[in-house]
Amino acid sequence: MTVDLTTDLGHGVLLPNPVLTASGCAANGKELHRLEDIAKIGAFVTKSVKRDPQSGRGTPRMAETPSGMLNSIGLQGPGIHAFVEHDLPWLRSVGARAIVSIAGESSAEFAEVARALVAAPDFDATVAAIEVNISCPNVANRGLVYACDPASSAEVLRLVVPEVPRSTPLFAKLTPDVTDITVIAEAALSAGAQGLTMINTLLGIRIDTERMRPHLFGLTGGLSGPAIRPVAVRAIWQVYAAMRAGRIPTAPIIGVGGVRTGEDALELTLAGASAVQVGTAIFNDPLAPWRVARELGDLLHARGIPRYADVVGVAHDH
Amino acid sequence: MTVDLTTDLGHGVLLPNPVLTASGCAANGKELHRLEDIAKIGAFVTKSVKRDPQSGRGTPRMAETPSGMLNSIGLQGPGIHAFVEHDLPWLRSVGARAIVSIAGESSAEFAEVARALVAAPDFDATVAAIEVNISCPNVANRGLVYACDPASSAEVLRLVVPEVPRSTPLFAKLTPDVTDITVIAEAALSAGAQGLTMINTLLGIRIDTERMRPHLFGLTGGLSGPAIRPVAVRAIWQVYAAMRAGRIPTAPIIGVGGVRTGEDALELTLAGASAVQVGTAIFNDPLAPWRVARELGDLLHARGIPRYADVVGVAHDH
C-alpha cells in the first residue's frame, strides 16, 4: 500500500503532500534548496513580505527558551517589488509551489502588496495560495495586532479579496493571543478568507538576568517551537469544532506550531488541519520538512490508513 | 554579605523569602513535608478548594509535552469544610505560612468558601493571604473562565472582599488566555483585589495519535512548566508596566509559570514580581521550592545585591 498524501486546500489547490514550510522559518527557498529539492515540499511558504524593503529590528533578535525560542525579527525583507523580481522567478525556476505570505502596517498596504504580487509575471505559474499574515501590528490601531481584533482582521481581508483571483485562495494567519480564536476565525472567513492558518507565535518576553534588562532588542518576541504545540492543537480543535457545529463557515485549516515529527503533523491533522507547516524545527534540522512528510506517510502506512485526507479532523469523531 | 530575601506582599504580609509553592502542585503540604520542612518555604499555597468535596475528572488527567505538561484534574479536593477541619490545623501545627487558594462555580460559591475559611479557628494564625483562583470555569456563563472576562472577574472579587479582613490580602489569579491581560488586572484590582498572581496555565489539547482521540479524559488541559515561562514573564511585564504608567492601580504581583531555577525566579522578579511560585518543577524535583530560594539568594549574592526587594521590576529601568 502506498499512502496517498495529497491534500486539497480548496479552489482547486491540490498539494502532493500536506507538509509545508512555515513563513519566516525557511526564508524564500534558496537556502534550504542547498540541502534538498524544495519542489518536493507540499508547498513552500515564503517569509511575510511588505511593500517596502525592511531592515527589521536590532539584535538580539532571538532567545532560546525551553523546547522553543523567542524571535523578534521585525519582518526583515526585500519588499514586494524585489520579491517579485528576484524571489518569485527563482521559485518558479526550481518548480516550487509557493504560498506567498503578505503583511502590512495598514490594511491598504496589504492590498497594495497583494496587487503587486498578483500582477507578477510568475504569479499564475508559481503561487498556489496567499497567506495573509494578520498576526502583525496595525500601526493605525496603536500597534495592536490585527488578528487580536475581529474588525481589523475583517478589514484587511475585505481590502485584499478584490485584488486576488478566486482561484488563489487566501489563508488568514491567526494569532493564539486572544480570548476566543473562533471569533477572529469567523471575522476573517466572513470577510472573504478561504482558509485559516493557525497559529502564529505567542507573545513572550525574556529577561537577561545578567544585565537585568530585556534580552531582545525589540523587548517582546514570538514564542514558537514544540513548547507551543498543545496551544496550536487546541486552537485548531476549537475552530474545527466550531465549523462542524455550524457556528462559523467551513474552510480548510493549515496547522502550524511546534511540529517536529510526522507524529506531530498527524496530531494537528487529527485536530482538524488539512495541511501542516514546519517552522522552528527547521532550525534544529534543516531537512525537517522533507523528513516530517516521510514520517507522516510511514505512520499512516503503519496504521493502515490509505489516504491522508481520511484522517483530517477525525479525533472529533472519537 | 547575607542577602535579605524578605518580601512584602502588602497589608503587613512580610514573607521571609519570596519563593512559594504554586496552587495544585504541592497539594496541602503533608506530602512535601516528607522531604523538607514546609515552614521554611516563603509561603505555602494550597490547592484551590471549592465548597463541596470534588472527585475531579476521569483519567488520563495529564500529558507530558515538550518542557511542560497538560493537566486536567478538575479541582479534585476535600471541600472547604474538610479543609478547615483537617488541612488548616495541620498547616498550623508545622508552623507553615499558608496562602489559601479558593475557587467556585459561581461568584456566590467563592464568597461562601471565603466565609468558611475566615471563620476557621486557625485562620488568623496560619493564613497570610487568600488567592482567588478566577482562572476556573464560571458555570453560569457557559463555563467561560471568570478571568477571561473583566465583568465576571470583578464580580467574584466584589463578593469575596466583604468576607475577608483587610489584613488578609486577596490575590486574584489570572489566566494568560486573553487578548489583553491588563484589562482583567484592572477589573480585579478595581473590584478590591489587593494583588495579582500571574499566570495560570494556558489552554491546550493533546491528541493521542495511536487511538486518534483526545488524550485527556477532560479534552482540554492546562499547559504549565518551563515551556510557558516566556508567556508568564510577558504577562507580568505588561501588568507591571501598566502599573508604572499609572494606567491601572499599583499592587504586588506574585509571579508563576515555568520557574525551575533561582535564575528563573530572578527573571520573573526583574519583570515585576514581588514573589514567585514554583509549580510543575516540583514534579521534576520535589525539593525545588527550597532549592530555588537557595539559588536565588546565591545569585543575588554573586551579583552583589543585598536585598531581594531591590530588584523587583528593575528590568523596566534598563
Place this chain on the structure above:
Amino acid sequence: MTTTSGDRLHSVRAEVIAAAAAGDYRHLVVLAPEIAAAARPGQFVALAVGGETSGLLLRRSFSIHRVEPDTGTVEIVVADAGPGTRWITRLVAGEAVEVLGPLGVPFPVPDEPTPCVLLGGGYGSAPMFWLAKVLQDKGCHVDLVLGAATQDRLFGADLADRVPLTVTTDDGSAGITGRVTDPLSDLLRTSGATLAYACGPMPMLRAVTQVCRPLGVTAYVAVEESMACGIGVCMTCVLPVVGADGVTRMSRSCVEGPTFDGARVRWEAIADGRVAVPDDCLGSPASLAALNHAAAQGSSR
C-alpha cells in the same frame, strides 16, 4: 499489616552500578543507600530522565525489583516504552541518575504464615521475587506465576530458584500457552492460598481479582496509572477505590497505592486506557449535580 507511606522520602543523585539486558528489558542497579534501607516490596522509585538539557520534565516510575541494604543498591527492570524509558535503558555503569523513593504503599504482608500465590505479568514480575522471599521468611508457602506475551518479555524466570514456578506466554514461546491468570484457580485450590499478589497490566489485575473474589481470596494488586509527581501532590494518578467506610473516592495510586486490595478497586470504571468517575464516587459530577438540584429545591420551597 503496616504501611509506610508517611515515612521520609529520599531524593538522591544515584550512580549506576550496573546495567544489563534481560530479555527485552534492561536491568539497572543504582547506588541509593537511603532508599535501599527503607524500601519494601511493592514500592517504587521515580527517575528523572534526559539529563540537564532534558525537555522531558516528568519522572518515570519503576517498581523496585530488589534492594541490597548492605551494599546500598536498588534494582529496577525497565522496558523501552518511549523516549523517557529509552533514555534510561541507555544508561551505563558510572553515569548518574536522579532517583526518588521509596514511593507508595508496599504490599501488605501477613503477620502469620499464610499460603500465597504471586503473579507477575511482563516487567510486573520484577518485584515478585523479593516479595516471595519476604513472605517465605515469614513462613508463608509461596507459588509464583509469571506470564508475558512472549519469552523475551518474560522477566526473571531464572530468578525463581526457591519458589515453585509456573510460566505462561501468550504465544507459547515459553511455558504454558495462555494468560498468567489461567493457572490461578487451580493453584489457589491446590495450595489453599488465601492471599494473592499481582503486578502487571490493568486487565490482568482485574482478571486476578475476578478469579480470587468468589474463592474468598484477598488479591493485592499493584496498579500502574500515569503519574506526574509520584509523591501525592498532583492528583493525576487516581482511580476509584472503595474506602473502609464504603465510600468510593478517586484515590491517588502513588501514595494510597500502588498496591490496593483488588476487591476495593472499581474495575468497571476502567476501560480502553481511560478511567471514568463513577456516579456514586464522592464529589462526582453526578453527585454534585444532585446536591445542587436538592439545594435549588430547598431554596425554592
Place this chain on the structure above:
Amino acid sequence: MTTTSGDRLHSVRAEVIAAAAAGDYRHLVVLAPEIAAAARPGQFVALAVGGETSGLLLRRSFSIHRVEPDTGTVEIVVADAGPGTRWITRLVAGEAVEVLGPLGVPFPVPDEPTPCVLLGGGYGSAPMFWLAKVLQDKGCHVDLVLGAATQDRLFGADLADRVPLTVTTDDGSAGITGRVTDPLSDLLRTSGATLAYACGPMPMLRAVTQVCRPLGVTAYVAVEESMACGIGVCMTCVLPVVGADGVTRMSRSCVEGPTFDGARVRWEAIADGRVAVPDDCLGSPASLAALNHAAAQGSSR
C-alpha cells in the same frame, strides 16, 4: 577570491573520534567526510545539542579548527559557555552528534603571495592555524598573534610550529601582558602586511579594524552573532554591513559572513551586547518613517 556560500550543505550524524581537554577548552574530532572535503578556513559547523530528549532546540555554532579530508575528520574547539556547550564538552569518543556544514563564507585568500597578520582571541584562534597553512601554501608570509584573558584560555600556542608567533594575555600569565591588538601595528609595519585576519570577540574585531584601516590594511574578521539556524533562513544573526553599492544592510552573518571585510561593518551600531539598526540602513525604521512622511506630503499636495 571566491566564496562558497551557495554550495551544498551536509547534515550528518557524526561519530566523535576523539575528545580531549585543551586548556579551558575541549578539542573535538568528529567523522564527517563530506564536510571535511568541502570546508575552507573561516567556515563553521552547527551542532545539535542534548540528544533525543533535548529541550534545547537550536544548534550551536563552532569555527572549524581544521579538517583532514583524507580521514574525513572535522575538528572544533569548544568553550563551556552554557548548557549547550557543556553538553558538547561532555561528549566522549564513540558517541554521535548531529553536525551541519560547512557553513558560511570562508576567509578570502589572496591569489598572489601577500604578507598577512593573523589574530586569534581566545577560542577564536582555532581556525587560524589552518588558515595560516593555506596562506603559506600560497606563498604568503604569515605572522600569528594569539591572545586571551589567561593562559588557560589561550588555544593552540603549541600548534604554531611553522609560524612566527606572538602571544598576549590580559593577566600576563603567558607572553606579553596586554591585548591581542597591542603588537598589531608593529607587526604590520615590520612585515609589510596588507592583509589581516581576525577571529575573536567583537570588541577585538573592531579594534583590529581600527588599527588596520588608517594603515591601508584590509582586515577580514570572523564575527560571532547569536544564530538560530546557521543557514540563512531565520534572520536572527544580522549586523549592519555596507555593501559594494555603498548601502548598509542588516546582513546575515551565517551566510553573508561570518567573515566580513572589517571596514564594511558598522561597528558604531554594535555595543553592550546589542546591535542597533543605523538610520541610513536600507529599510530602517527611520528611513521608512521618512518615506511615509514624503508619501503623506505627496498625497496632500
